[in-house]
Amino acid sequence: ANTSVACDLRVQESKTRTEMEEQLFKQNVKHRQDMIALRKTHSEQQEKLKESLKKTNLELSEVTDMSMHVAEECFQLKNSADAKVRHSTKQAERSDALSKARLEKLKKSKENEAKLRESLDSTTETFEVQLAKAHAEIGMLQEMLSDSNNEVEDLQEALVATRKELAKGGAWDEVVTQLVVECLSHRTPPLSICPNIVSVVELLMPEADIIKELPGNRFVRYCRTILAQVSQTLAAYNIAVADTIEQSHTDGTSVRQTAMQNFVVRATKDGVEKKITLSSCILSENESAESIAQAILQEFGHARSLITQWKDSTIKLYPERQDLHDLIPDISKLCISRLGLKSFTTTDTCATARKLRRILNESIREIAIEKGLSADEVMVFEADCWQHLRNVWFGGVSAAVSEHLKEILADDLKELPTIYRINLDIDDLFRCIDKEFSRTANYAKGH
Numbered sequence: 001a002n003t004s005v006a007c008d009l010r011v012q013e014s015k016t017r018t019e020m021e022e023q024l025f026k027q028n029v030k031h032r033q034d035m036i037a038l039r040k041t042h043s044e045q046q047e048k049l050k051e052s053l054k055k056t057n058l059e060l061s062e063v064t065d066m067s068m069h070v071a072e073e074c075f076q077l078k079n080s081a082d083a084k085v086r087h088s089t090k091q092a093e094r095s096d097a098l099s100k101a102r103l104e105k106l107k108k109s110k111e112n113e114a115k116l117r118e119s120l121d122s123t124t125e126t127f128e129v130q131l132a133k134a135h136a137e138i139g140m141l142q143e144m145l146s147d148s149n150n151e152v153e154d155l156q157e158a159l160v161a162t163r164k165e166l167a168k169g170g171a172w173d174e175v176v177t178q179l180v181v182e183c184l185s186h187r188t189p190p191l192s193i194c195p196n197i198v199s200v201v202e203l204l205m206p207e208a209d210i211i212k213e214l215p216g217n218r219f220v221r222y223c224r225t226i227l228a229q230v231s232q233t234l235a236a237y238n239i240a241v242a243d244t245i246e247q248s249h250t251d252g253t254s255v256r257q258t259a260m261q262n263f264v265v266r267a268t269k270d271g272v273e274k275k276i277t278l279s280s281c282i283l284s285e286n287e288s289a290e291s292i293a294q295a296i297l298q299e300f301g302h303a304r305s306l307i308t309q310w311k312d313s314t315i316k317l318y319p320e321r322q323d324l325h326d327l328i329p330d331i332s333k334l335c336i337s338r339l340g341l342k343s344f345t346t347t348d349t350c351a352t353a354r355k356l357r358r359i360l361n362e363s364i365r366e367i368a369i370e371k372g373l374s375a376d377e378v379m380v381f382e383a384d385c386w387q388h389l390r391n392v393w394f395g396g397v398s399a400a401v402s403e404h405l406k407e408i409l410a411d412d413l414k415e416l417p418t419i420y421r422i423n424l425d426i427d428d429l430f431r432c433i434d435k436e437f438s439r440t441a442n443y444a445k446g447h
Contacts, residue, residue: 172215172219177226179197180215180219180220181223181226181227181230183196183197184220184223184227185227185231190217190220190221191220194215194217197211198211232279232302232303232306233306233307233309233310235276235277235303236278236303236304236306236307236334237307237310237328237329238267238269238276239265239267239276239278239303239334240307240329240330240331240333240334241329241333242267242268242269242274242276243267243268243269244267244268244341245265245267245268245338245339245343246267246273246342246343246344247266247343247344247346248265248266248339248344248345248346248360249263249265249266249345249347249385250262250263250264250292250296250347250356251347251348251353251385252287252292252353258283259283259284259287260280260281260282260283261282261284261292261295261296262277262279262280262281262282263277263278263279263282263299264276264277264278265278265339278299278300278303279302279303282295282296282299283295287352288352289352289353289355289356289359290359292356293356293359296336296360297336297363300334300335300336304331304334307328307329307331307334310328311325311328314328335367335371336360336363337364337367337370337371337373339364339380340364340367340368340373340378340380341368341377341378341379342379342381343380343381344382344383345360345364345380345381345382345383346382346384346385347385348384348385348388349384349388349389349392358382361380361382364380365380398425398427402424402425405426409424
């Protein structure tokens with residue numbers, strides 16, 4: 001019985017101990033959970049405190065920066081105000097000194113004004129006296145001027161009458177004018193024409209004293225205009241009387257930066273071909289193909305006006321010579337439309353010249369149709385100038401030969417100093433050989 005009681009006590013004690021241990025374990029677990037919760041809460045509070053501390057520090061730094069900025073602005077404003085005060089003080093001092101100086105000047109100017117008024121009164125009296133004398137002298141000079149004007153008018157009338165008399169008796173006749181024009185057509189220099197006339201007369205008629213007066217150089221130069229007029233008129237005449245115009249050619253050049261164009265035709269008269277230059281100095285508004293074509297068309301109009309002027313002058317001078325009137329052709333034959341009857345239009349090979357050729361052919365075709373020719377009858381051919389083509393071909397050959405020489409002599413050229421400007425252009429080489437070894441061999445720059 002005691003054993004069983006003891007066992008029961010032991011069992012009850014072990015249960016009690018187990019219960020107590022379980023309770024103690026639960027209490028420990030709960031205590032640990034509470035500690036963890038407290039630690040977490042503490043850490044969150046610390047984080048919040050740190051964030052609030054950071055915000056407080058940031059706000060404090062911003063406030064500090066603002067305070068510093070405000071302090072700097074206040075300091076700058078103070079310095080600026082001090083500077084303005086100093087500047088205002090200086091300006092006030094300067095204004096004060098300037099006002100004093102101006103006051104002194106004003107006093108002096110008033111004193112000078114009083115002195116000037118006194119001198120002006122005395123000068124006015126003297127000036128009035130001198131003005132009266134000047135008026136009297138002006139009246140005398142006006143009378144003298146009127147007398148001089150009358151004398152000048154008389155002299156001018158006498159001069160005009162003398163010029164008219166000289167013009168009547170001193171004008172050179174047609175023979176002298178023709179002689180000068182003939183000499184100019186033979187390319188005699190204008191200053192040499194009068195001495196040549198004297199030499200010819202003295203050689204042919206040594207004992208005859210027939211030269212009383214010679215034309216002046218001004219008249220000789222004026223005759224160049226007559227020669228140009230006559231040459232253009234004869235060219236227009238030859239084109240008008242030609243049976244056919246087989247070819248036309250135009251080319252341009254420039255003299256002293258002035259562009260000019262020529263127009264040459266190959267015409268046939270009684271089976272004989274003749275090259276006729278309508279004009280060698282056609283001036284266009286600019287160097288475009290359209291402008292040059294318009295200038296060439298206008299040159300035909302100018303040629304017709306020369307024929308008309310020639311005919312009018314002939315009728316006026318020789319009204320009864322119908323045979324002379326019939327020799328002058330009708331201006332209707334002097335028209336560019338005649339180039340539309342199986343004629344060749346030739347130019348050089350550049351783009352502007354070819355465009356000019358196309359424009360001329362279109363103008364020839366339009367004018368020929370306006371004159372009554374049918375579109376089938378109008379036929380214009382185009383051709384390139386063979387002289388220009390030859391230069392183009394030989395230009396290519398020259399460039400190729402020059403490049404070949406450069407390749408062969410490349411190493412030798414590197415050893416030559418550039419100061420000597422050695423050039424392997426074959427055209428320059430031929431030109432130098434001609435200057436050095438030709439028959440003249442008189443190259444102005446020496447050898």
